[in-house]
Structure formats: C-alpha cells, structure tokens
Amino acid sequence: MMGYFSILMFSLSFVNLCRTAGSSVPKIGIIGGGIGGSSAAYFLQELFGENNLTTDVFEYNRIGGRLATEVLKGNYYEAGGAIIHPRNKYMSDFVALFDLKKRNGGEPSAFGLYDGEDFVFSESSESWQLWNAVKLLWRYGIDTFKLKSFIDDMLDHFSRIYTLQDEGVSFESVEEMLFAMNKEFVKYLHVSSEDGFRKSGFSERVISELILATLLVNYGQTTDVHKFVGAVSVAGGTPGLWAVEGGNYLVAEKLLEASNATLIKGQVMNVTLLPGGEKFQLFFSSPQQKIESRIYDIVILAAPVAANVKPNIQFSGFPSAFTFPGKYHQTVCTILKGDLNNKFFKLDNYQIQEILSINGSLFFNSIGRIYPVNSKKKCDKCFVWKIFSQMPLQKDDLQKLFVNIEEIKTISWRAYPHYDTKHFSRNFVLYKNLFHINAIEWAASAMEMSAVGAKNVALLAYKNWFNHSSDAYKQTATKEEL
Ligand SMILES: Cc1cc2nc3c(=O)[nH]c(=O)nc-3n(C[C@H](O)[C@H](O)[C@H](O)COP(=O)(O)OP(=O)(O)OC[C@H]3O[C@@H](n4cnc5c(N)ncnc54)[C@H](O)[C@@H]3O)c2cc1C
Ligand SMILES: *[C@@H]1O[C@H](CO)[C@@H](O)[C@H](O)[C@H]1NC(C)=O
C-alpha cells in the first residue's frame, strides 16, 4: 500500500506541473447544501488545496437539507436525521475539527415492541442498552449475541473504507465500493432482510421483531428491504449513539464555511452539457425568481434524484439520457408536547419512553420521547414525543395515542429510498466530470453514508481533473468476482 501511495503522490505532483503550465483552476458547481454537498466542498478543497479551485454550492432551501430542527414551545428538536453511530468516523472528525460538542443521542429510555395489540417485549431498565438487557436474552436467546457479533463484524468491514479513502482509492459505482469493504456486501443488495438474516441463521422471532422494529423506526419500511440496509438499520440499535449539540445541521454549516465555497441561494433547474463535451451550464432561479446561469468544469449532484422527488432537475445536451429508477419513501415526523395515553397502550403507570412497532400495517412506526438539541435546557418535566408514520396522522389518531396535547408540529419528508432487492445499479459517475453523491443512499441512507459518498466523489473529481484515471486497487478487486 505504501508503494502505491508514493507512486500516486509522484504522479499527482507531475500532472500538477503540467496543468499549472497551461490552464486555470477548475470551476466546480455543487447542487445541494446538505451533509453530502457540504462535505464534498470540504473534501475538494482539502484535495485541490486552497486557491486551487473555485466552488459554488447551490441550495434553494436550508443548509443541512434533511438535517433540520423544529421548534416546539421555545425548544429545538431534531426533525430529520437525528442519531449518529459511535463508529461514524467522518461525522466524529467533523465535530472535533469544528469544536462542536456531542450530546447523548440514544437517551436512556425504556422501550417496548408493540404489535398493534400488545407489547411482545418491554424493557424496564433505565438504560437503552439493547444488547445488555437480560429480558432480551430471555426472549431471543443466543441470537442476541449473534446479532451483536454480526453487527460488529459488519462495522469492521465497513471501516475499511476509511483506510482506502485515505490512500486515495475511489470507486465509480456503489457496488464496487461495497465490494472493496467486503465481497459479501454486494450480495446483500440482492436478498431481502428477511431471507438474508434467515440464511445467516437468525430465528423468525428475531427477524419479525427486533430487525423489523429497527427497520420501521429507522427507514419506515419492513424486512422486505435488502439486507445491506437491514444490517445498517440494526447497527442503529447499538449503544453509544450521539447527536450534535445545537443541531446536526451545524456540521453542514461549518463544512461550508471551512470549504471557502460560495453559497448560491437558488434552485438549479437544469444541467446542460455544452458543445465540445467539456463544460456544463447550470440554469438556476435566484430568490428573486430570475433565471441565471453559470458555467462549470465539474458538477456534483448532492441531492436525491427520483421520480417522486422535487425539484426535478433536467439534463440536456448529453449523448444519452440518465435514468434514476426507484422512488423515495415518505416518512412523516410529528413532534408534540403531551402525555402518552397509557390507557390506550394498557400500560397502567409504567413509564415507557420508546414504542417500536413490529406491525407494518399500523398507522405509526415509532413513538419516542425526545430532548432538545441544546442539552443545557433541562427538560425533565416537559414531555415531548416524536412519532414517525408513513401517512400524516389524523387528529383522532393522535388523541388515541396522547392526552393533554399542547402543541403539534408536522414535517413530511421524502426521507430515504424505498428499498427493494431488484435493479440495483448505482453509479457515482453520470458523465465525465458529472458526479452523483446520493447514489450511495441506495445502499443505505445515513449522514455518514453521504459523507463517505462525498469523499469518494471528491477523489474521483480530483483524479479525473489531472487525468489520473485508474485505481490500481479497483482493477484487481473488480475483475475477481463482481
Ligand atoms: C426522518 C428522517 C430520519 C433520519 N434519521 C437518521 C439518523 O438517525 N441517522 C442518520 O445518519 N441518518 C438519518 N436520516 C438520513 C439522513 O438524514 C440523510 O441520509 C442525509 O441527511 C442525506 O444528506 P444529503 O446531503 O445527501 O441529502 P439532503 O440532506 O437531502 O441534501 C440535499 C440538499 O439539496 C437541496 N436541493 C435539492 N435539489 C436542489 C436544486 N435543484 N437546487 C438547489 N438545491 C437543491 C435540498 O434543498 C437539500 O438541502 C434520516 C432522514 C430522515 C428524513
Ligand atoms: C487531460 O486530458 C485532456 C484530453 O485528453 C487534455 O486536453 C488535458 O490537457 C489533460 N490535462 C492534463 C492536466 O494533463
């Protein structure tokens, strides 16, 4: 690896010399100011070097995208992407780099698995240590440990991406990236979580209760989704989860600041390949509704593109049309202040704080007590709950679940892909110098996944700019068994 690395460094400085001799710095346009677009801007500056690129980031809505807070009675709560896994390296690095603080994301709370009639399982201990609960062991037996070691092993393999990206390795497709982490991961994309975990020897009970519960709360979907996202979802049930003090969106804001990118408040309508095939023209509507356009050498799409996602970006001038199969899943986030209706849940006076559905046809997927993003705001007495559902909740549904409701906020998201096991082929490269970060979401949608995708796209763009195309690593890896 060291040898490869020094060859890479040598050839990069060589082409650097060639380029400075005859041309200017690349103009880069990034569409989207979420965690994907902002981390791409940051990684690009890191690779090219300050003053060796100019970057514009287009964002028509708010920095952070699906990382956003909602206010309720003067306190702010995470309404989109909320929790971060302790082994999410880039998110951790960013928080340290920008002097942000972590707060506890998986608050201690007693949780229960609810089938629509009764709780099949409830935890009474004061810690949200899914894997330590004796009761869990009682109901799920040895599978409890098996699931933990499955997740640990998966995370070990996933972590390989950090070493590879450090060494400058990049991938043109999501499959190639997963293959480099673990050959098995590519197969996970083509088997449902139900069948895949069964083949790995897990019991029906673990699959239809524990695994389904994490999928409903994390992705609003059932064990029909492919096994890779199923495994990522289960990893979200491990201890040590955290969030960013003040709001996760702050990471995106800080990344943009540090990247020296220019923020353009506008909506990109179309990307046009100009004659010659070397430059792109982006048409966008400014806040004054004026149509303007700018020309770029490199364009990075850092937003979801799918039939049911708005805005719908058009592409023109390309030799062939791009296709973006599949749809995004709707998840409605309802945040309210009130008291859980213990009578409805037949709970007596039991203080349950997290209700996870294990019934895919229920009108809600999860109910959990939440805390303000500002942890100094102590809120022992204020009972604020977050409910995830696929459809907006009706007033009478809410009145079944809660009493003493004081305030309600509703946010409807095109949240993450609607996953299945078919037609998986997702490329980071749409055309020469045109990249798409969110291809990675079809493996699994998470903040860290967008950051990993952003780093990959930054590496691709950088190497491509200096005509340094092939990855020694990729050539040996993909021939073998893809
Ligand atoms: C309810 C919910 C819960 C979640 N929970 C978690 C969690 O606990 N942990 C976790 O890690 N992940 C979670 N996720 C997933 C996570 O939030 C996303 O994977 C991640 O934030 C995606 O970031 P992104 O930058 O790729 O996309 P986005 O955040 O969607 O950013 C894209 C940006 O592009 C902008 N844009 C789009 N089109 C245009 C255009 N034409 N012109 C200009 N701007 C445009 C949008 O306004 C948006 O700001 C959750 C998501 C949701 C919705
Ligand atoms: C990269 O290749 C293109 C076309 O082959 C050429 O025009 C350009 O000068 C090359 N750039 C560098 C840095 O070598």
Ligand SMILES: *[C@@H]1O[C@H](CO)[C@@H](O)[C@H](O)[C@H]1NC(C)=O
């Ligand atoms: C910009 O690029 C040149 C070579 O093209 C390099 O020598 C210089 O170090 C780069 N600047 C920074 C700040 O990295």
Ligand SMILES: *[C@@H]1O[C@H](CO)[C@@H](O)[C@H](O)[C@H]1NC(C)=O
């Ligand atoms: C799941 O929910 C549906 C709709 O509320 C209900 O009809 C069904 O009985 C529930 N299934 C179980 C196993 O409780």
Ligand SMILES: *[C@@H]1O[C@H](CO)[C@@H](O)[C@H](O)[C@H]1NC(C)=O
């Ligand atoms: C880039 O941003 C940093 C931090 O915001 C700032 O200190 C620096 O002067 C900026 N550099 C350029 C070239 O604008």
Ligand SMILES: *[C@@H]1O[C@H](CO)[C@@H](O)[C@H](O)[C@H]1NC(C)=O
């Ligand atoms: C791109 O969008 C602008 C603004 O809507 C429009 O004027 C222009 O014709 C479009 N170009 C193409 C090639 O579709």
